[in-house]
Amino acid sequence: MTEEVESLIRKDYAAGFHSAIESETLPPGLNEDVIRFISAKKEEPEWLLEWRLKAFRAWQEMEEPTWAHVHYPEIDFQAVSYYSAPKSMDSKPKSLDEVDPELLATYEKLGIPLHEQEMLAGVAVDAVFDSVSVVTTFREKLYEAGVIFCPISEAVHKYPELVQKYLGSVVPQKDNYYAALNSAVFSDGSFVYIPKGVRCPMELSTYFRINEMNTGQFERTLIVADEGSHVSYLEGCTAPMRDENQLHAAVVELVALDDAQIKYSTVQNWYPGDANGKGGIYNFVTKRGIAHTNAKISWTQVETGSAVTWKYPSCVLKGDNSVGEFYSVALTNNFQQADTGTKMIHLGKNTRSTIVAKGISAGRSDSAYRGLVRINPGADGARNYTQCDSLLIGDRCGAHTFPYIESKNPSAVVEHEATTSKVSDDQMFLCQQRGLDAEKAVSMIVNGFCREVFKELPMEFAVEAGKLLEVSLEGSVG
């Protein structure tokens, strides 16, 4: 039975194609000149170059973290190229008609048409290809509502005061090794600003694509929700199949001012490597949000890709009555490794946080939940509820839970529940006796396991997530 389940989890990676697009790619290597080059390429103001260099100098003094429950050969940061952009983007196309059709075809193939009339109604997309943003749709419509949604490289020029005020305000340059690296070399990403009292009229999403070989992707996303505003944002990611490992080190910063709400959803499907563990993306990501008074930040993530994932979307609950949520599904298969979870830092009074983490391990993969709940002395009446469930498919995979709870306020209530279960032979037999094939049975059981998290995703993407899970599990039974 176990073998049957496991052979179901083997399947082609549908987004694994490479697009033949002529790119300007910096030779591998990292030094101050490279940073100056990136900054010059983007015609950045002096303060930003200095900001980058400060980060770089800090990074050189830092050491790569080794505490995560993941194992991979040492990364040669000098063998990575830190900038790559399609040549056709040099001419700075003003509209979709001017964008290289091959680029548009790439997104089309990934199921993300960038022509507005073909898109999902109500979803605006920023498409980032290697180091640059290719196109951002529905900008005018958003602009009418006062919403700013554009590449961060553009925001630096158009909205310098906003960028300068908030960039690094949540994740400082020296926060950690990868955040420092990202601060030094970040190329592009999305910038969002929702003005006071505005409810963003559509879903915003960014689609990240790595195409070039030996290239790292270092995007930086900054979302600022002004007082009383609401926004829902989704990111997706894919990369071609390659035998070499590729590096992805992103930073996402969220600022939810008083009474604002930010919902941030991720469907992460970076190339996970092949069935023997060759290739795949190293996904080292820092995501954090600050919630001011009465504000709410909600992270939802569905992580099915990457060879190694190191990621802890976190909430700093600074204001009184602020709310943090983390809903996660992390699926690992074959030789994938994931160490993921969250940090909930309770500073304000009556702050509340909820963590629901679902880990699914198949093949020979290893998945760990690592979460910190910290209640500071001033956080009277703080509450946390954590639920961690692991589901094992087969008997060669692993699931681990590392919860850290630090409560410095006696009035706080912190709850933690954890379960580990297996897809049981009895469940499989019930499904098959009712006529379902093994593959359908596993995907149904796994989807049921993830239900609490999927219901937090924007509706259009909940279906996608279910399908993605099905694909990622294919070959795990048979």
Place this chain on the structure above:
Amino acid sequence: MMLNIKDLYAKVEEKDILKGLSIEVKPGEVHAIMGPNGSGKSTMGNVLSGRPGYEATAGSVTFKGQDLLEMETEERAREGLFLAFQYPVEIPGVSNMEFLKAAVDAKRKHQGLEEMSSVDFLKLARETCKRVNLDASFLKRGVNEGFSGGEKKRNEIMQMMLLEPELCILDETDSGLDIDALQVVADGVNAMRDGKRSFLVVTHYQRLLDYIVPDYVHVLAGGRIVKSGDKSLALELEAKGYGWLESEVV
């Protein structure tokens, strides 16, 4: 012939359980299989439905003329073989509705039919719930999740009604049921007796057979049928127990 079991031997975890079982079931017939604990009653249902770990080692089984033992588990189901479980398992988070629709659609696909529309299916499922006295809210709940013993069994009968199988195997469906639930289950089964559909009713007690009246009663002991008769045999067993038969076997 609906089902023809000929001299069937089967083992579970290297232990021989069935040792020369033979039964013939014609369309429309109801056969009750009785016997002491450990005689192989549940094993029979599991071998016939293709549960992994239950291995037929000799003999043959034909189902509607096809070699049943050659068929995959799900193929047997789609061809119309249904097993009502003694202990239905829970599948947390998967709604009963989603599960039932997937099962019905799998069978329809096998028959070359279109999938049912969600609207039509919901209507059908609600009506079926009513027939087994389950509130329609059960459709939204996880498969067997938090159901009482009686609710689980009624859920099994509901699945049987929705899938309209040709051969139904009821594995001690009466165990743990109170008299009202037993009546509901029996009514469900009786309503499905249409002269074509066949039933193998596996039970430990004669009680169920007051409600579902069988055409034949077989006593399974030591992995094979040791005595067959009509419904009066069940009453005789009730009065005398199984001991006298087992001594006959030896």
